[in-house]
Amino acid sequence: MIQINPREIAAEALMEIMTADAYNTMTLRRLLRQNGAMSRQDRAFVTEVVNGTLRNLIYIDHVLNTFSKTKTEKMKPWLLAVLRTAVYQMYFMDVPDAAACNEAVKLASVRGYGSLKGFVNGVLRTAAKKKQAIPLPERGTAEYLSVAYSHPLWLVRMWIAYYGYEETEQICAYDNQSPDVTIRVNTLKTNTQALKKKLEQAGVHVAEGRICADALHLTKTADLSRLDAFKEGLFHVQDESSQLAVRVLDPKKGEEILDMCAAPGGKSFTIAERMENEGSLLSCDIYEHKIDLMQEGAERLGISIMQCRVKDAAAEEESPKQFDRVLADVPCSGLGLMRKKPDIRLKKDGNEIDSLTKIQREILENAAGYVKKGGVLVYSTCTLCRKENEKNLEWFLAQHPDFAAEDISEFLPEGWDTETAKKGYLTLLPHKTGTDGFFISKLRRKD
Numbered sequence: 001m002i003q004i005n006p007r008e009i010a011a012e013a014l015m016e017i018m019t020a021d022a023y024n025t026m027t028l029r030r031l032l033r034q035n036g037a038m039s040r041q042d043r044a045f046v047t048e049v050v051n052g053t054l055r056n057l058i059y060i061d062h063v064l065n066t067f068s069k070t071k072t073e074k075m076k077p078w079l080l081a082v083l084r085t086a087v088y089q090m091y092f093m094d095v096p097d098a099a100a101c102n103e104a105v106k107l108a109s110v111r112g113y114g115s116l117k118g119f120v121n122g123v124l125r126t127a128a129k130k131k132q133a134i135p136l137p138e139r140g141t142a143e144y145l146s147v148a149y150s151h152p153l154w155l156v157r158m159w160i161a162y163y164g165y166e167e168t169e170q171i172c173a174y175d176n177q178s179p180d181v182t183i184r185v186n187t188l189k190t191n192t193q194a195l196k197k198k199l200e201q202a203g204v205h206v207a208e209g210r211i212c213a214d215a216l217h218l219t220k221t222a223d224l225s226r227l228d229a230f231k232e233g234l235f236h237v238q239d240e241s242s243q244l245a246v247r248v249l250d251p252k253k254g255e256e257i258l259d260m261c262a263a264p265g266g267k268s269f270t271i272a273e274r275m276e277n278e279g280s281l282l283s284c285d286i287y288e289h290k291i292d293l294m295q296e297g298a299e300r301l302g303i304s305i306m307q308c309r310v311k312d313a314a315a316e317e318e319s320p321k322q323f324d325r326v327l328a329d330v331p332c333s334g335l336g337l338m339r340k341k342p343d344i345r346l347k348k349d350g351n352e353i354d355s356l357t358k359i360q361r362e363i364l365e366n367a368a369g370y371v372k373k374g375g376v377l378v379y380s381t382c383t384l385c386r387k388e389n390e391k392n393l394e395w396f397l398a399q400h401p402d403f404a405a406e407d408i409s410e411f412l413p414e415g416w417d418t419e420t421a422k423k424g425y426l427t428l429l430p431h432k433t434g435t436d437g438f439f440i441s442k443l444r445r446k447d
């Protein structure tokens with residue numbers, strides 16, 4: 001039988017993600033599939049090493065650059081991947097230093113770098129010895145937050161300008177916690193208590209929602225899709241921030257609703273459930289393959305009012321149909337998702353923000369045309385970036401005197417700061433709300 005070395009698969013995945021700018025979940029999934037003979041434990045190890053290394057990459061590179069004369073940007077991609085994954089094991093996992101180091105030395109040879117075994121060994125042994133004494137940039141600087149919490153410097157600087165130093169440090173620290181899985185109870189088929197009981201019987205640890213009554217937080221979940229409760233369509237995965245966005249949209253039974261950027265479908269599913277599967281919901285996305293997934297999800301959940309369609313939300317339509325409520329949950333930089341998506345930290349700069357802002361404004365402009373007189377438009381993102389959030393809202397209101405921002409405080413949990421909510425918008429800072437970082441705003445078209 002061929003022996004598969006999980007450390008080699010982890011280094012391979014990391015190298016591909018870094019060199020091809022590949023999306024980490026897809027690369028990982030493919031490599032795990034190609035090496036299907038690995039045990040469950042080895043697969044979990046590979047996943048942990050890859051995601052953990054990505055999550056801590058800036059700090060790990062700082063460690064390597066502290067102890068290696070050859071800097072990380074000059075290293076061969078394979079050696080760099082081996083060193084990075086080894087430092088992750090030594091610094092962040094319970095792997096003994098000697099094991100991580102010896103295995104890395106072997107991996108260097110596997111791909112023809114036998115002559116550099118001494119280099120790998122030297123850097124890792126020193127890194128192991130000096131673990132407690134890594135020199136960091138001076139506290140109180142953006143550089144310190146960037147290295148200590150492995151967040152890109154441009155992002156830390158942007159957040160400091162928005163939220164101040166302390167708040168930024170708290171966001172960064174929150175991003176480094178391991179996330180739980182949040183689900184939305186399918187109220188068409190069950191209720192929170194019944195589902196909680198069923199999941200607990202299946203060995204899942206369940207805690208109740210902190211913001212939404214229909215949310216549950218799960219830990220000790222292996223593969224959710226294997227649970228009977230999943231197969232029976234009793235829930236879908238959805239963060240409480242997204243559930244709150246739908247609460248703010250406030251969909252009603254019998255209405256006509258449009259979700260302009262709907263895939264993978266989470267908010268559409270919650271909208272349909274809140275509508276008690278009565279009325280009509282048009283769920284669009286620009287990517288065809290995502291439409292199929294969304295349709296499958298709706299079927300699993302027993303939702304029949306959702307029509308899924310491929311449609312570019314930024315393309316103008318001549319005489320658009322009008323809806324009671326429109327959700328524009330636009331493509332964004334995703335900076336509120338750092339806890340769950342480690343590769344978002346790899347964004348080298350904020351340059352894409354301007355092009356995203358342009359698309360978001362095009363989508364918003366079209367959204368206005370889809371809202372009936374007296375109807376509602378909710379604009380939301382999963383990012384912490386004022387250009388994509390508050391600035392877009394301001395821009396929209398300046399272009400559209402026929403819309404007014406609407407107070408959303410009644411939808412928020414007790415005790416939340418409602419100063420901006422009264423003006424129709426809210427930024428969810430993840431360390432305060434225990435959710436993804438998120439932005440929700442609500443507008444109503446005047447009669």
Ligand SMILES: C[S@@+](CC[C@H](N)C(=O)[O-])C[C@H]1O[C@@H](n2cnc3c(N)ncnc32)[C@H](O)[C@@H]1O
Nearest residue numbers: 261262263264265266267285286312313329331
């Ligand atoms: C933030 S995600 C939406 C998440 C979704 N609302 C949910 O809750 O599951 C943004 C979506 O916009 C889609 N998208 C990107 N550009 C688009 C466009 N021009 N028109 C429509 N959808 C677009 C992406 O495929 C992505 O699925």
